[in-house]
Amino acid sequence: xxxxxxxKKKKGFVIKALAALLLVIVVLSMKIKDxxxxxxxxxxxxxxxxxxxxxxxxxxxxxxxxxxxxxxxxQIPFVEDYRLEFQGINKLEIIVYEKxxxxxxxxxxxxxxxxxxxxxxESTNQEIPGIPRITGLKFGHIALYQKLPVxxxxxxxxxxxxxxxxxxxxxxxxxIQYSSNGDAxxxxxxxxxxxxGNENLNGKIAELNDMLxxxxxxxxxxxxxxxxxxxxxSMYSFKPMQQ
Numbered sequence: 411x412x413x414x415x416x417x418k419k420k421k422g423f424v425i426k427a428l429a430a431l432l433l434v435i436v437v438l439s440m441k442i443k444d445x446x447x448x449x450x451x452x453x454x455x456x457x458x459x460x461x462x463x464x465x466x467x468x469x470x471x472x473x474x475x476x477x478x479x480x481x482x483x484x485q486i487p488f489v490e491d492y493r494l495e496f497q498g499i500n501k502l503e504i505i506v507y508e509k510x511x512x513x514x515x516x517x518x519x520x521x522x523x524x525x526x527x528x529x530x531x532e533s534t535n536q537e538i539p540g541i542p543r544i545t546g547l548k549f550g551h552i553a554l555y556q557k558l559p560v561x562x563x564x565x566x567x568x569x570x571x572x573x574x575x576x577x578x579x580x581x582x583x584x585x586i587q588y589s590s591n592g593d594a595x596x597x598x599x600x601x602x603x604x605x606x607g608n609e610n611l612n613g614k615i616a617e618l619n620d621m622l623x624x625x626x627x628x629x630x631x632x633x634x635x636x637x638x639x640x641x642x643x644s645m646y647s648f649k650p651m652q653q
Contacts, residue, residue, distance in 0.1 A: 606635025
């Protein structure tokens, strides 16, 4: 049997070292360049990419794969979770699963955002555009990831119904106010809209949507609590704001 000489051993070691170095160089040179984002409404594509890829190293394909496979996902406000789909060495899709947020309440200098079941999902000191403020609810101590402690949990279904209808009409409101008996009022700029009870909300919001062009430059209170779906061409009172 032919023995391996020290010279051959050294040569073999050098070859292996060079191969390992070449592999490291190849791995480090693999960069994610093409990123698409789906499922996101709260954040722009650019914001999501900035959350997950804040520096050059985070875009390395190998590092990104290992971090996603074995590490913890980034905690992003209003995002339940996300999934990374590798579509090649340089191409990646971020699939975002957002938290279902229907409104927020003000509590101890913070804004507490809750989902359709009344669970507090986020606490922040900033108001997020597009999410209405809910007032008139009576509650005690609030804790993150716990249900908002209100007198009647039925109110959450009513809030969900109303916000879904507003979404259908792509109607933005600043605030939704509830009275002690559950009647609702909307605040839209300088207009207050009295909706009354939770019945016939689709019809009430449809009427409001038709009237918005006429309300554009007005200040005051519109009363839609007298809406009756059995009567067509109903007249609604509008009380101008006192100057």
